[in-house]
Amino acid sequence: MNVNRVAESLLALSQQEELVDLPKNCPLSENEDEGDSDGERKHQKLLEAISSLDGKNRRKLAERSEASLKVSEFNVSSEGSGEKLVLADLLEPVKTTTSLATVKKQLNRVKSKKVVELPLNKEKIEQIHREVAFGKTSQVLSKWDPIVLKNQQAEQLAFPLGKEQPAIAPIEHALSGWKARTPLEQEIFNLLHKNKQPVTDPLLTPMEKASLRAMSLEEAKMHRAELQRARALQSYYEAKARREKKIKSKKYHKVVKKGKARKASKELEQLQKVNPTVALEELEKFENARMMERMSLKHQNSGKWAKSKAIMAKYDLEARQAMQEQLAKNKELTQKLQVASETEEEEGGTEEVEELLVPHVVNEVQMNVDGPNPWMLRSCTSDTREAATQEDPEQLPEPATHEVSESEGERPVAEEEILLRDFEERRSLRKKSELNQDAEPAGIQETKDSSSQEVLSELRALSQKLKENHQSRKQKASSEGTVPQVQREEPAPEEEAPLLLQRPERVQTLEELEELGKEDCFQNKELPRPVLEGQQSERTPNNRPDAPKEKKEKEQLIDVQNLLTTQSPSVRSLAVPTTLEELEDEEERDQRQMIKEAFAGDDVIRNFLKEKREAVEASKPKDVDLTLPGWGEWGGVGLKPSTKKRRQFLKAPEGPPRKDKNLPNVIISEKRNIHAAAHQVQVLPYPFTHHRQFERTIQTPVGSTWNTQRAFQKLTTPKVITKPGHIIKPIKAEDVGYRSSSRSDLSVIQWNPKQITTRHSKELKKNSRLSSWKSDSQEF
């Protein structure tokens, strides 16, 4: 490139010189110059030959045919050297002369034109070529990005991707190249031909075609619509009827029935007005229905239900009422219409028939149940038939009227009865609730009583315990008196003041505290079993070994506390203020004083010990009371299970010893279960960002035990599904809706002419940058 640049600059220089020289040369006389020109040329050639010798500058000047126009810096004429050259003189002819315009133009053109650049070397070309092709291909490939992303994020991928069409050719194609050869085949073919079964599409026989032609499309449509409507209506009514049938409310049904009856009567009236003959027919129908009812035993007291009610009627008012209701119904139905009874003889006959139909047994039963029933009275009287027939004229009107009045009044009466019954029910309910309430306060009182009793017993137990404690202390004191080395609280600490001075006072207080705490826990323990503790805390075999154990523990603790107290100077300073501190500096003492004053309120170590004790208590396994009161003995309010049994069922499994048992100033939490920790995840797994996310995924169960079948299936669908025996082909552009890039794409670039100049390559680069390749690819 440097070489090129140098050459360019040289060229430019020479051109400038020409520019300068030309106006000068113009006015020169030609003949003057001719003589010199030959020599000049020779000189020039010589110079060129010399310059070409060194091999660096081989560039030849463009040849000029006209010698006169030869321009060189060496032939500046010295003519008129006396005159001074002014710039204006130089510029003037340029302006005026028109003939120079063409020359100028040419010069400009020369100036604007650059030298034809050298072609690049092969490697460079190939590299550019590759780069461009690479950029282009990358761009083409990035069209796959969304699909790849979609497939990666897909919940489920089912391979093979494209739906395979089963390669089943239509039967026409299969049949076209087939001929019947065997006799059986020929027979079948003949049959088919007889039916004129067409082999090619559409596969319709003439019969079918005819049937198709029989009904026009619109007609068929209308017909179908009608049918549809009818079916819809039918289904609607069916549904309605079913719904109504399902209603259990008797009241509703009664209302419905009443409504129906009213409607029927209205219609009948109307019919009577409009068309009396039809009305008569209707009436006859009613009569028939009534007769049928009378004939049947539907509302007699012969059914299973009626019998059971009859049994229950002795005890149950409701049952009795139900029976009555049924009877009333029966009466109503079996009552002969007044309209029909025109003559007494006929009636008598019918009566007989009726009485024949009615079984005697039923009536007898009814008699037993209900005394003053006119209907029954009548039936009773009917036992003596002759008498009845004779008496009928006198008797009948009375009961009939009575009955009518009853039947009229019966409905309201029934309603009233229902209302009454409701009322009664409500009242009874209220009574029950009142009873309950009464019972409840009683129970509460009882419980209260029991609780107060318990409180009392507790109090008693406490007082006993206090006494015992005193006793035990005294005992302990006596034992300690024998062994003075054991550091224990004495009943009279003032006497051993010098001894006590040697060790911190804290221990005492701590011990006291501890004892207090123990008492507390004793109390806690004793609450569920006050009797046991209250009666025999010392005699029980459980407690006896406990006492020495406690002692041991106490001793241990004391040791530990000694350690603690000796280790911590602050305690010592607090406990032993005078004797030791005299040795120390005043400043320190001041500081300590200050610290003491500052932390006067809070005793850190005591707090810590308290905390630890609490932690120990909390981690101890709790007793489980498994006694079953009343099992194997009498149970009830105020009765306690026997002590023997309590001992059997109380369980307090001993846990392993605490790790911080011997470490006084450490609390090791034993909440962490090592056995469980082996099964727990220690580090949050990769895709999760918060432990709660992970926990939630673990907490949601997948199995069919906790999920419905559908949910289970949905939860356990595998991510990738492949079918055995199916070839999975690589993804295709056509499958996902892209136009596949053709192979010619490759060929065009591949078989391009290989020589590309830099300008071409630059253009190519620019194109690739501007991503104008889409248009190109369309060309391809």
Place this chain on the structure above:
Amino acid sequence: MKVKMLSRNPDNYVRETKLDLQRVPRNYDPTLHPFEVPREYVRALNATKLERVFTKPFLASLDGHRDGVNCLAKHPKNLATILSGACDGEVRIWNLTQRNCIRTIQAHEGFVRGICTRFCGTSFFTVGDDKTVKQWKMDGPGYGEEEEPLHTILGKTVYTGIDHHWKEAVFATCGQQVDIWDEQRTNPICSMTWGFDSISSVKFNPVETFLLGSCASDRNIVLYDMRTNTICWNPMEAFIFTAANEDYNLYTFDMRALDTPVMVHMDHVSAVLDVDYSPTGKEFVSASFDKSIRIFPVDKSRSREVYHTKRMQHVICVKWTSDSKYIMCGSDEMNIRLWKANASEKLGVLTSREKAAKDYNQKLKEKFQHYPHIKRIARHRHLPKSIYSQIQEQRIMKEARRRKEVNRIKHSKPGSVPIVSEKKKHIVAVVK
């Protein structure tokens, strides 16, 4: 009075046929089914253990070759047919269902370097050490006919690999240069070179079928590593390919950004010789000089499975069958082996209950995969002693290297020692 009866719809409890399962009404009240997490955890643990128990990946060994198996090819249309080329120039065609050889051809003198089938499955091509490219018919010759190739092209140099275009009658060979051939011509329609290194493998992209990858140079992809043994394109993701490398690793690249691999897959303890993608594009299998084959998920750097047998020597070639259920590998000791792609999978038709149980177990394993016990059992593999000790050794070496680097960073001026990521470490340079 209406007597109210308890009534049930028989449809709810009567089964239609005797063969149906008894309908069991279920109550999904969570209080009735407590401890769901511990119960599912135990189930997951059992599923994982059972998976290990039922891991029997090895299916069959196809023996018959008299020299090491150098290359394998699948039939594009028939799942049961595979082709193999041996080091003595013999090509065999096998039937996998019957597990026998159905045809033997003495195709070349010297190695069969490459073998590929035409996309339609009617013929296949072989290249060998005798500088020839031969096209053969897939069906055997009729009675009395001689076994002869359809075409034979005599080249000037040795061809080391061949691959056929996925849609058109074009194939590519490689050797000193990559040649692209029309099936009808005896001269390549074009040859491409870059540098003077011979090219070991050439592969057409199955999705963007005009793309061609080779281990040295090609039209579009620039050089990535000279020591790479082979590459394989992802059949579902057009721009992703995986290269099997001599430095024990596999590299998955996005061809648009070659300066960083998408993933470095490391588990082999010797040179990786071959790689093939599962047709689903989710996994690939690699064959190694360390006498084992490994299955890698595309997005994981560690392998999910390793297969080895006592008798299997250096594995030279490996293929994943087109239904993504099996893996075939050809090795030095003349055998082709057939493996299950999913080691503990039950073969054959599954009943719906089996399928549901399998899915459920799979889901449980997935759900509890991070739990230490389950992870330990799921990851446990028996390895031959050589591989095991090699892994230990390499772990120590790697740790030492890492420690040194850490120390160097620690004891030098902050920022003076650049921290290079593991992915970038393996890329020497991208040459345009």
